Amino acid sequence: MLFSSITFLYFFLPLVILLYFFVPQRGRNLVLFAVSILFYAWGEPVYVFLMLAQIVISYVLVWLMDSFRQKRTGRIFYVLSVFLPFAALFYFKYFHFFAQTVLRLETKEIPLPIGISFYTFQIVSYCADVHYRKVKRQRNFITYAAYVTLFPQLVAGPIVRYSDIDQTLIKGTGFSDMHVNFERGAVRFAVGLGKKVLVANVLGEFVAEVAALGQRNLALSWAYAIAVSLQIYFDFSGYSDMAIGLGSILGFSFPENFRYPFIARSVSEFWRRWHITLGAWFRDYVYIPMGGNRVSMSRWIWNILVVWLFTGLWHGAGWNFITWGLLFAVLLVFEKAVVRLCGGISRLPVFLTYFFRHAYLVIIVLVSFLIFHNESLSGAVSDIQALFSSGGYIAVDTGETERLVWAYLLRNRIVILIAGIVGSTPLPMWFWTRIQERFKTCKTGEAAIHVVRGLLTVGLLFLCTAYLIDGSFNPFLYFRF
Amino acid sequence: MKNDRWKQRITIYVFLFWLVGLTLLIVICPKETVSEAERRRLAEKPELTLDSVLDKSFMDNIEKYLLDHFPFRNAFRRVKAHFAYDVLLQKENNDIYTAGAHASKLDYELKETSVKRLAEKMAGLREKYFPNQMFCYAVVPDKNYFLARENGFPSMDYGRMVTLLTEEMERAGNARYIDILSCLSIDDYYHTDTHWRQERLFHTADTILGAFDIEDASGMQEADYQANEVKDFYGVYYGQAALPMEPDTIVYLTNEVTESASVWSLEENFHNGKVVLPDETAAVLMPVYRTDKLEDMMSVDKYDIYTGGASSLQVIRSPKAATDKRLVVFRDSYTSSLAPLLLGTYREITLIDLRYINSALIGEYVDFADADILFLYNTAIVNQSEMLK
Numbered sequence: 001m002l003f004s005s006i007t008f009l010y011f012f013l014p015l016v017i018l019l020y021f022f023v024p025q026r027g028r029n030l031v032l033f034a035v036s037i038l039f040y041a042w043g044e045p046v047y048v049f050l051m052l053a054q055i056v057i058s059y060v061l062v063w064l065m066d067s068f069r070q071k072r073t074g075r076i077f078y079v080l081s082v083f084l085p086f087a088a089l090f091y092f093k094y095f096h097f098f099a100q101t102v103l104r105l106e107t108k109e110i111p112l113p114i115g116i117s118f119y120t121f122q123i124v125s126y127c128a129d130v131h132y133r134k135v136k137r138q139r140n141f142i143t144y145a146a147y148v149t150l151f152p153q154l155v156a157g158p159i160v161r162y163s164d165i166d167q168t169l170i171k172g173t174g175f176s177d178m179h180v181n182f183e184r185g186a187v188r189f190a191v192g193l194g195k196k197v198l199v200a201n202v203l204g205e206f207v208a209e210v211a212a213l214g215q216r217n218l219a220l221s222w223a224y225a226i227a228v229s230l231q232i233y234f235d236f237s238g239y240s241d242m243a244i245g246l247g248s249i250l251g252f253s254f255p256e257n258f259r260y261p262f263i264a265r266s267v268s269e270f271w272r273r274w275h276i277t278l279g280a281w282f283r284d285y286v287y288i289p290m291g292g293n294r295v296s297m298s299r300w301i302w303n304i305l306v307v308w309l310f311t312g313l314w315h316g317a318g319w320n321f322i323t324w325g326l327l328f329a330v331l332l333v334f335e336k337a338v339v340r341l342c343g344g345i346s347r348l349p350v351f352l353t354y355f356f357r358h359a360y361l362v363i364i365v366l367v368s369f370l371i372f373h374n375e376s377l378s379g380a381v382s383d384i385q386a387l388f389s390s391g392g393y394i395a396v397d398t399g400e401t402e403r404l405v406w407a408y409l410l411r412n413r414i415v416i417l418i419a420g421i422v423g424s425t426p427l428p429m430w431f432w433t434r435i436q437e438r439f440k441t442c443k444t445g446e447a448a449i450h451v452v453r454g455l456l457t458v459g460l461l462f463l464c465t466a467y468l469i470d471g472s473f474n475p476f477l478y479f480r481f
Numbered sequence: 482m483k484n485d486r487w488k489q490r491i492t493i494y495v496f497l498f499w500l501v502g503l504t505l506l507i508v509i510c511p512k513e514t515v516s517e518a519e520r521r522r523l524a525e526k527p528e529l530t531l532d533s534v535l536d537k538s539f540m541d542n543i544e545k546y547l548l549d550h551f552p553f554r555n556a557f558r559r560v561k562a563h564f565a566y567d568v569l570l571q572k573e574n575n576d577i578y579t580a581g582a583h584a585s586k587l588d589y590e591l592k593e594t595s596v597k598r599l600a601e602k603m604a605g606l607r608e609k610y611f612p613n614q615m616f617c618y619a620v621v622p623d624k625n626y627f628l629a630r631e632n633g634f635p636s637m638d639y640g641r642m643v644t645l646l647t648e649e650m651e652r653a654g655n656a657r658y659i660d661i662l663s664c665l666s667i668d669d670y671y672h673t674d675t676h677w678r679q680e681r682l683f684h685t686a687d688t689i690l691g692a693f694d695i696e697d698a699s700g701m702q703e704a705d706y707q708a709n710e711v712k713d714f715y716g717v718y719y720g721q722a723a724l725p726m727e728p729d730t731i732v733y734l735t736n737e738v739t740e741s742a743s744v745w746s747l748e749e750n751f752h753n754g755k756v757v758l759p760d761e762t763a764a765v766l767m768p769v770y771r772t773d774k775l776e777d778m779m780s781v782d783k784y785d786i787y788t789g790g791a792s793s794l795q796v797i798r799s800p801k802a803a804t805d806k807r808l809v810v811f812r813d814s815y816t817s818s819l820a821p822l823l824l825g826t827y828r829e830i831t832l833i834d835l836r837y838i839n840s841a842l843i844g845e846y847v848d849f850a851d852a853d854i855l856f857l858y859n860t861a862i863v864n865q866s867e868m869l870k
Contacts, residue, residue, distance in 0.1 A: 006547040007540075010504045017497070045534050179490055186496040202569065212590070405589050405635040408572070415570045447488050454492040458499045465503075466561040469551050470575070470723060 001042040003242045004197050004468060009461070012039065013246075016151075020250060025172040029146040032250070036149035040114070043155070047113035054085055055145050058123045062130050066137045081127040085120045092116055097317030115155030117314055119148055121281055126162045128285055135163050143169050152246035156239045158257035159277040165252050173251035185248030187453060190460040192241025197464040199420055200234035201471065203227045206413040207373075213405065220406045221386035222366075223417060229369040230420040233261065236275070255280075262424045265357035267331040267364060278314065282307050305329045315372070320380060324371045331364060506552040513550070519720035520781040523549040558723035566724070572634065577722040580632040582672045584718035584726060585624040589635040592864050596642055599866035600649030603656070603856050606811070606840060610847075616854035617692045618650065619659040621815045623675065623860045627667035642863060659692040659855075661685050671729040674716020675861075676784055679818040680708060680732040686822040693853045695806070695826055706734035711775060714783045731783055733818075738801045738825045739769045747794040747838070747846070756846070759796045769797065769821050787817035793838035794846055796831050799824035807852040811835060813862050827853075835869040836862075 001008050012035070019031045041048040061081035068074035090098075092110055099105040126147070129135045138144040147169060153160050173181060210216060210224040240257035247254040261274035271279050290303045305326070312325020367384055374380035422428065439445030515522055527533060527542035534540075551557065562574040572578055576587045607616060620643060629636030639662070650656045669681040677685075683703050711731040719726050743766040745759040757764045771789040774780040780790060788795060797820060807829040810816050813836070820830050831847055862868070 001540075005544055006507075006551065007544050010500065010507055010547075014500045014504050017500075042540050043537075045537060045540075179493065183489060183492045186492055190496075399638070401589070401591075401635065401638045404630070408633070408635045411633075412572045415568075419569075450488040450491050454495040457492050458495045461496075461499055463560070463564060465551075466557040466564070469548055469554055470558045470561040 001039050003239065003246075004193060004464065006465075006468060007042070009465070009468075012042075017249070028172060029140075029143045029169060032146040032151075033142055033149055036146070036151035036154060039151040040149065040154060044114050047116075050088070050113055051116075051119060051149070054088060054119070054123060055148050057084060058127060058148075059141055059144050062127055062137055063139075065127070065131060078127065078131045081131075082124050085123045089116055089120045094313070094317045118157050118159060119154060121159050121278075122148055122161070125159070125281060125285060129162060135166060138162070138166070138169075150247075150252070152243040152250070152252075153254060156236070156243070157275075157277060158240050158243060158255055159281050160247075160254050164255055165247075168252050178251060181248045181251050181253075185245045185250075187245070187457050188248060189242050189245030190457040190464075192238045192243075192245055193464045194460040195234045195238030195241060195423070197238075197467045198460075199416065199423060200231050200238055201467070202413075202416045203231040203234065203420055206409070206416070207231055209409055213409075215402060216386060217403075217406050218386075220410055221383070223410055223413075225366040225370055225383070225387055226421070227413070227417060228373045229262075229366055230417070230424060232369055232372065233258070233424055234420065260424065260426050262362065262365065263358070263426065264361050265354060266335055266361060267328060268335060270361060270365065271328070278311070282311055286310060301333055304332055308332070318375065319377050320371050320374055323377060323380075324368055327368055327371065503552070507547065507550070510550070510552040515781055516549070516554075516720070517781070518555050518715060518723075520715070520717060521720075522781065555723070559725070562723040574723060575721045577718050578632075578634055579722065579724065579726075580628045580634075582727065583624060583628055583667060583670070584673055584716075584722045584724075585628050586675070586718060586721070587629075587634060588623065588625060588861060588864070589629075589637050590864075591637040591642055593641075593645060595864050595866045596645045597649055599858070599863055599869070600646055600653065602835075602840070602866060602869055603650065603811075604653040607653070607656075609840075610844060611849040611852075611854055614849065614852075614854060615655045615657060616856065617657045617659050617689070618646075618856035618858075619661045619689065619692075620646065620863055621677070621857065621859040622662050622665065624667065624670050626662070626860070627665075627670075637860070637864065639860065642860065646863065657692055659689055661688055664688050671714065671716050671731075673719035673726050673729050674714070674784065675718065675859075676716070676818065677815060678732065679734055679787070679822065682819055682822055686819060689819075689855065689857075690823070690826060693808075693855075695804075706736050706739075708732050709735055709770075711783055711786060716784075717782075731786060733770050733786055734821065735770065738799060739821050741801045742769050742797055742799040742821075742824050743767065744769055744788050745796040745798070746789060746792045748792055758846070759798065769824070784814070784817070788820060788832070790814070790817065791834065791837065792832070793834055794832070794843065796829060797821075797824065798829050799827060802826060802828040804828065807831070807848075809833065809847060809849060809852045809854045811854075811856045811858075813858055815859050816857050819857070837870075839870040 001012060003009075016031075016035050019035065020028055023031055037048060037052070040051060044051075058081055061077050061084070065074050065077035065081060068077060092112055093116065096107050096109050099107040126135070126144075130137045138147070147160075147162055147165065150160065150165070206227050207224065210220060210227070213220075216224065237258040244254045244256070255277050257276050259273040259276065261270050264270035264273050287303060287307045290306065291299060292303065293300050295303065308325040308329035309322065310325070311328070312321045312323070315321045315324070366387070370383040370387075371377075371380040374383060436449050439449045513523055524542065524545040526546050527539050529539055533542075565571045565574045573587055577584055578587060579585075603616075603618060607614070622639060625634070625636040626639055628634070643658075643662075647658050650658065664684045665677070669677050669685075671678060680703075709732065711733070712728070714729040714731045715726075716729060719728070745764055745766055747756065749765045749767065750757040750759075759766075767789060769788060770786055771780075772786060774785045774789065775783060782790060784790070788797065791814065802824060803826055805828050806826065808823060808827045809831045810820070811833050813834065816832060820832060823830060831852075833843055833847065
């Protein structure tokens with residue numbers, strides 16, 4: 001089920017709120033589990049059984065692992081608890097690609113269960129955390145199942161670890177916290193919905209319009225690259241906001257997944273701001289166990305390559321994703337080398353250093369998302385070529401009709417492009433915080449702020465509903481992962 | 482502190498009020514079957530079966546049903562259109578733009594392969610059905626031809642389209658291009674619809690007749706017709722634009738020639754696998770203007786008044802025509818309103834819409850011998866000729 005659907009907004013969500021807050025605390029995890037299964041089965045009526053099987057198997061294996069902790073068999077159960085979810089993930093997501101590219105076999109493509117990458121990582125992190133005694137094993141099956149299936153984050157993240165929400169699952173939230181969480185969650189959900197429906201979808205239309213053209217000029221090529229990056233950002237961060245907001249409504253505190261990634265000034269900073277929960281997962285469960293950066297230079301480079309190869313592959317079984325991941329690996333190594341060579345000292349004035357570092361990051365991100373966006377590498381190469389030189393999509397000899405089309409497409413979407421650029425920075429939040437500070441000095445002003453916040457929340461819901469009713473362009477990009 | 486609580490909870494209250502309020506409205510509001518503004522039948526409630534759940538069609542269809550029957554749907558669509566136009570400063574909504582009182586659909590990509598495919602189609606039909614006959618062809622420009630460039634919108638290269646088509650047909654030989662582009666202006670089209678207006682097609686009709694070397698055989702002028710009006714015609718672009726626009730008025734022209742004429746349609750004469758031909762006594766014949774289609778929303782498109790709307794094959798017989806000549810037109814919906822103006826000249830006009838009938842089948846029903854043959858397609862069809870079977 002899509003968050004941005006009438007079924008979810010006006011049937012599923014009211015039903016969940018009604019059930020969740022009207023049953024006693026001890027019954028809430030059962031409610032969560034039941035509605036989450038309904039949520040998933042709505043989109044995957046068959047693969048829901050795969051997910052349930054994985055939950056049961058991992059629950060039993062962790063139980064056995066914990067019971068035989070001191071023995072060798074305990075370790076075997078741990079290995080199995082990690083191996084089996086990854087085996088399922090490999091089969092559904094990578095087997096076809098692997099068979100075709102490595103084994104040179106013609107195999108039928110296997111439909112990918114929605115969100116399998118996300119819930120696999122959650123199950124594995126739980127198994128590892130129990131094994132390494134970071135968390136206690138959850139003995140109540142319903143509570144464990146509610147953790148894995150928790151519908152706000154089930155199909156597109158953020159990747160929530162058991163330790164993030166175990167206290168809420170076990171103890172629930174207090175009455176006074178409930179109102180604060182609910183209000184915060186409602187606002188966050190509406191903002192996320194707005195990011196998805198009003199920005200990402202509209203940018204997606206522009207991306208589709210330009211992609212349909214045979215040729216384009218330099219300005220349109222750059223606008224296209226910006227739109228692709230912004231679409232992916234607003235789509236995914238919008239989903240994360242909705243997930244965090246829904247979690248908050250239900251009393252959970254999910255980890256942040258995005259922190260204005262486009263204001264970063266290096267690739268390493270970018271990845272501390274983009275899909276934070278995925279980066280943290282690879283850091284804690286792959287990179288650090290491999291030795292992290294406390295190893296020799298060659299081993300460190302190897303660690304980086306492995307982690308970023310997996311990061312690329314996590315997004316999909318395709319050469320574009322592998323290239324995308326390895327590009328970041330190379331850039332991270334490059335950045336480290338530059339810092340070592342320059343010793344972190346620049347002879348340029350600070351603002352110029354900031355400017356060049358930011359410009360470097362923006363260009364890298366635009367290029368990387370063109371690779372990410374394109375299903376074929378050749379398409380990505382043409383898109384990137386169009387940013388810098390003639391050839392590819394850049395027309396050498398164009399007629400008046402083409403020029404009119406290019407100018408029109410850019411003019412038609414210039415506001416949403418500017419809004420997207422501004423919206424991807426902290427500026428709107430900074431502005432809203434300043435307004436709040438200014439008005440909160442008096443009681444009337446404070447009341448006005450609350451009223452405005454409420455009206456803006458419903459205004460966003462209203463506008464998004466209008467867009468959903470009228471529009472048809474509504475895919476969630478991160479569902480395919 | 483207690484007094485402050487309402488402030489903190491106001492967002493919760495309005496959020497829940499909005500969600501629950503709309504849920505209740507969705508449930509209790511009466512459901513329409515047809516959207517007059519969008520001129521389409523609305524989705525029906527899907528049946529819940531195991532198969533429909535397993536193949537996910539139930540989930541897809543229930544979402545479509547909810548979207549179609551959402552309370553105040555048109556008002557929501559209008560809000561979206563205003564947001565797109567006035568806030569995002571988009572120049573179109575759902576690819577529909579407005580210029581003056583007119584609405585039109587953006588269509589700027591010229592598909593040269595499609596134009597060539599149409600030329601091949603015409604040449605192939607000639608080879609199969611009327612190898613030794615000359616035929617004429619014409620292209621009806623869409624509204625963008627008149628509106629787009631002067632209002633800053635892109636449009637396809639119509640000159641290139643016509644050049645390509647005529648070059649291809651010159652190679653095929655024995656075909657004459659009729660230039661009706663110069664006969665038309667934007668005022669000859671409805672404001673809210675894609676189609677042209679019948680009452681402004683006399684010059685076009687004369688140009689077509691002239692191409693077949695017929696010099697106004699019927700002798701009928703505009704004054705020989707009585708103009709009848711159908712008010713409140715909301716065209717196809719009205720619904721898509723979702724903006725407030727004044728409705729058009731359909732004018733249909735009648736006289737004793739059109740009133741004596743009758744229309745035979747394949748769809749209405751196809752029963753139990755058998756076709757009742759026009760000459761058979763059991764044939765169902767209808768008047769040229771189907772005013773019955775306006776009653777009880779029998780048709781969601783009032784333009785269907787002209788010969789009854791979409792049909793694969795129609796034969797219009799005009800006993801009071803000035804000649805015994807016959808005309809065969811390979812056509813789209815534009816010809817529906819033009820054909821009645823040709824009934825004063827032709828005793829029989831056959832209308833073939835290859836979007837709805839396979840060209841391999843038409844030989845069973847159509848006699849091409851000694852008939853004037855015309856291909857009349859609007860630019861959208863020329864640019865998407867793959868839809869011609």
